[in-house]
Amino acid sequence: MAVPAAEQTLGILRYLSSQASPVQATAIARSLQLPRSTTYHLLNTLIDFGFVVHYPEERRYGLGVAAHELGSGYARQEPLQRLARRPLAALADRCRNSAHLSVLLGRDVVYVIEERAAGRPLLVTDVGVRLPAVITASGRAMLAALPQPQIKALYAEREAFSLGVPGAPTSLSTLRRLLVDVRARGWATEDGEVTEGLASVAMPVLDATGFPVAAVAVTYPKSEETPALVDALVADVRATARTLARRLGG
Known part of the structure; x- marks a missing residue:
């Protein structure tokens, strides 16, 4: 059974991982067809857990250290x-x-x-x-x-x-x-x-x-x-x- 919030969260992580550099929240919302409020809510949750990092001066978001740790674990296995x-x-x-x-x-x-x-x-x-x-x-x-x-x-x-x-x-x-x-x-x-x-x-x-x-x-x-x-x-x-x-x- 699909869990929309989980699918949306994974969609954000997957989108960020495919970008050459950090991106704005509006680009994430537009690409994934998510409401802006939902996008910001999920981004803030991911920031809290270290999977996303916010660059306030640029108003952009990129992958965080926790995402890197997941990638390292993937590479090890x-x-x-x-x-x-x-x-x-x-x-x-x-x-x-x-x-x-x-x-x-x-x-x-x-x-x-x-x-x-x-x-x-x-x-x-x-x-x-x-x-x-x-x-x-x-x-x-x-x-x-x-x-x-x-x-x-x-x-x-x-x-x-x-x-x-x-x-x-x-x-x-x-x-x-x-x-x-x-x-x-x-x-x-x-x-x-x-x-x-x-x-x-x-x-x-x-x-x-x-x-x-x-x-x-x-x-x-x-x-x-x-x-x-x-x-x-x-x-x-x-x-x-x-x-x-x-x-x-x-």
Whole structure:
């Protein structure tokens, strides 16, 4: 049975964790479609318990020390890596191309698992590597699963598009069009934006609320691309993403 207050509280924490910097309460209320009075009440409660910190001079809110402690505990237990390691290895074996799992951190993706297939090209997406989300298939897959207000909040500044990467979105409007295509197709792709000559397909891993907690992707040489290969890779990635979603309670 759903508990609205709990869902709203978790929604605030999740929203704050996705931002590159502290945000105003009005942005939180607007993005989560909460009444302003409810937003301030929940923020004050979270401040009391150390999960949120208020910056009065800026009139902004960010994550507090208690949230960091939760994140540290998560990192120590590595549940995502534990649950995903075998499915990712099986994916790489099936498709005979390297597979990886990443998470969204602000406007970047961070790679947490890399399963390299024998004889395949070396990739830059090693564990711990951080790349702009908009140039990666994994990042595009996760961004396409986020609400529009959250996309707008993440990419409100023009500097977010000053990447100098051919094929990367150059404005919020071009990013939105790209994400519309991803949603319509059901999976994301990138073609040489990360490494010339290599392409990737990716899908998000959704939790029970539909939030993209991670993304599964496979990278392959562009020279080997055929419609049949892409179809097979998409099917394999989809099956793995769904397996992980079930394991995570999605």
